[in-house]
Amino acid sequence: MNKDSNIKIYEVGLRDGLQLESKILTVDEKMELFLILQKANVDDMEFGSFVHPKLVPQMANTAEFYRQIQNYKNQENLTALVPNLKGLEMAKEVGVTSVNYVFSASDTHNQQNVRKTTKESIESLEYLSQFASDHNIKLNVTIATSFGCPFEGNIPQERIMNILENLLSYNLNKITLADTTGMANPKQVYQLTKEVITEWKNFNLGCHFHNTRGMGLANILASLESGITTIDASLGGIGGCPFAPGATGNVCTEDVVHMLEEMGVNTSINLDRLIQASHKLAELLGHELPGQVAKAGKSSKLYPIPKSTLI
């Protein structure tokens, strides 16, 4: 990678992170976090989702939260997840101008989430993209389980290529390949992203990784090697895995930013303030978070010389 590269971080903690937490944060609590993230220059974020409040009560205050944050920054950088037209309509009602439509590359996983096959979810883009275009809403797509499905196992690379080909006719702002349950390995990540980038140079392509099996940062490294420049990450590494108690979740924003900055890659994010945001999040949730830099401090942090140490 070039020393002068710039990587864009897409913060998903307020949505993908919080949606699995047992404690539901109030709008005021989310605002506390948001304001620290603002100071840390975290520009681009998924701030919530328009889904059924009974299914995801953690996101029930998404509309109210948006009304408070919309004046703080460029609205185009505030994205809401929508699973269907109903969600898109709700987003439009409160004035959201950027949405992320998520479906899964695995039919089984997609059926579980939205009661549709992958093909049916793609076909829905016909009216979703029309609606988005009619209301000047930027439409992004995330393809869940792109690197493996916890029910079906391996997802052939060819299937992802076919899905992407089917998405080409819609006016999409960005497409994100998501490793929803942390199954990807760096070799696989490099191969898939390299093939996609080689085939469609003009795609605005992002990657979304989980750290479930410890490979999160290694997978990011592999994706950057093939030319990816937008990376999802979640403050504190929250997000968990509904199937594996004790397993960690999304890649941790401050750990990602720390690695990149140490490598001389610019993210435009203020790491010290980001770590403050992570400490605030841990305080609000009332438990320790998986992220490691917030505990260990930056690599550049020096320690006083103790009286004795061990080898």
Place this chain on the structure above:
Amino acid sequence: MNKDSNIKIYEVGLRDGLQLESKILTVDEKMELFLILQKANVDDMEFGSFVHPKLVPQMANTAEFYRQIQNYKNQENLTALVPNLKGLEMAKEVGVTSVNYVFSASDTHNQQNVRKTTKESIESLEYLSQFASDHNIKLNVTIATSFGCPFEGNIPQERIMNILENLLSYNLNKITLADTTGMANPKQVYQLTKEVITEWKNFNLGCHFHNTRGMGLANILASLESGITTIDASLGGIGGCPFAPGATGNVCTEDVVHMLEEMGVNTSINLDRLIQASHKLAELLGHELPGQVAKAGKSSKLYPIPKSTLI
């Protein structure tokens, strides 16, 4: 990396891992672990250290432990850490045939550990290597803080190259570059290991990483890219960091093996049995370990389809 590559894992859990645990394992407990590691085909390991028992009580039973394990496998694969001639003599007394001499690239860190400058530690190799050679003991060297010192900060690459040049005249079996407190980043790892491998092609060079800031597996990936084929790892990821409470320790053996096997890289280790060893270690120590694959299961593990899931 070539799909057919083979990577050798050097297990350090019984030494670097256990030495920071508050619970001291008995010889019987260490034997329980050792026998599972045997079944998992973990061939090469650092089983203990010959240091002052008051300084590191966790290692006080190293000689007795060695007497029990020496008949189970090729003795050349059972390595003990020695900080000085006294340690080397103790190792020789019980018949150890492979030792690892550790000193630090940082003068400050080395002074803390062994009351010597780096130069003085290297000069000690004069009589250490003579003694090892006289008694048919394989001599390995680990250079601690090769990627940064918690007291001094950055360690210039030139300093590591100079240290290595000074080591060339001794008959060393292997030299390991250690990131003792988890400060390395993948770019730095690639640059340093690439330079060393380019300069001295015939060095038997290994790498030792900590996961203190989440970069452990990413750093391993970077080292493999430049041609490293021997990697230190610690069962369950134990090892901690004396300066950062809550921070994780060494890279976790089962997480490393899992990533490599998923990438098609052979380690000759039986991952399922290795995970059993990690569970046993957690049971013996009485606390959760940092390793993630032992909690989340392998990527290839499939789950039954639940009644409902979230996006």
